[in-house]
Amino acid sequence: GNSVTQMEGPVTLSEEAFLTINCTYTATGYPSLFWYVQYPGEGLQLLLKATKADDKGSNKGFEATYRKETTSFHLEKGSVQVSDSAVYFCALRTGFQKLVFGTGTRLLVSP
Amino acid sequence: DTEVTQTPKHLVMGMTNKKSLKCEQHMGHRAMYWYKQKAKKPPELMFVYSYEKLSINESVPSRFSPECPNSSLLNLHLHALQPEDSALYLCASISTGGNTEAFFGQGTRLTVV
Numbered sequence: 065g066n067s068v069t070q071m072e073g074p075v076t077l078s079e080e081a082f083l084t085i086n087c088t089y090t091a092t093g094y095p096s097l098f099w100y101v102q103y104p105g106e107g108l109q110l111l112l113k114a115t116k117a118d119d120k121g122s123n124k125g126f127e128a129t130y131r132k133e134t135t136s137f138h139l140e141k142g143s144v145q146v147s148d149s150a151v152y153f154c155a156l157r158t159g160f161q162k163l164v165f166g167t168g169t170r171l172l173v174s175p
Numbered sequence: 176d177t178e179v180t181q182t183p184k185h186l187v188m189g190m191t192n193k194k195s196l197k198c199e200q201h202m203g204h205r206a207m208y209w210y211k212q213k214a215k216k217p218p219e220l221m222f223v224y225s226y227e228k229l230s231i232n233e234s235v236p237s238r239f240s241p242e243c244p245n246s247s248l249l250n251l252h253l254h255a256l257q258p259e260d261s262a263l264y265l266c267a268s269i270s271t272g273g274n275t276e277a278f279f280g281q282g283t284r285l286t287v288v
Contacts, residue, residue, distance in 0.1 A: 096275070096276075098276055098277075100279075105284075106281055106282070107181075107263075107265055107279040107280050107281040107282045108218070108265065108267075108279040109279070110276045110277075110278070113276050153217055153218075157277075162208075162220050162223065162231065163208075163220075163267075163269075163277050165217035165218060166217065167216075167217055168215075168216070168217050170215075
């Protein structure tokens with residue numbers, strides 16, 4: 065079955081540091097890949113997505129590239145801000161099936 | 176309009192109460208989902224409705240009863256809940272075009288006392 069593995073958190077960084085959150089997946093077929101962000105007390109917001117191999121999703125300075133050869137979709141940002149502190153979920157979906165989430169990675173950014 | 180609206184935002188209910196959660200979207204999506212999220216955990220799928228018909232029930236206890244009155248509305252009826260059912264309940268909708276993103280509501284924070 066489909067599954068997503070994310071790095072354990074929390075990830076603790078100083079403001080303006082470089083961020084990487086690792087995500088790897090197992091899937092049958094050709095999944096679409098997503099990063100969702102959840103701020104405290106809120107629902108999930110789509111951060112970025114990629115629907116086929118070698119696609120790069122980007123939004124608000126965050127990027128992730130769909131790597132079929134390594135089955136990965138790592139999230140990166142060149143310079144994090146305190147306001148980026150949140151929980152980040154990697155997820156995949158194949159065709160019209162349920163969305164499968166990773167366990168989430170909490171990011172804490174200090175001034 | 177890319178919003179999914181959930182009401183109420185917060186709900187406190189006793190174990191003998193009956194209450195309902197509501198979810199609404201006007202994006203023309205024909206698939207709607209209920210998720211349950213406990214603290215520091217990812218969302219867990221509960222139910223999927225496709226074209227107003229229940230297509231997936233992830234072995235959810237019968238004290239949770241979903242309903243889809245029309246293509247824009249999704250309800251979750253709650254009865255005789257337990258304290259361990261306290262969680263954030265999230266609604267999502269997806270276009271049935273395949274491989275597209277889910278849009279989530281802000282959730283209902285439920286506390287069972």
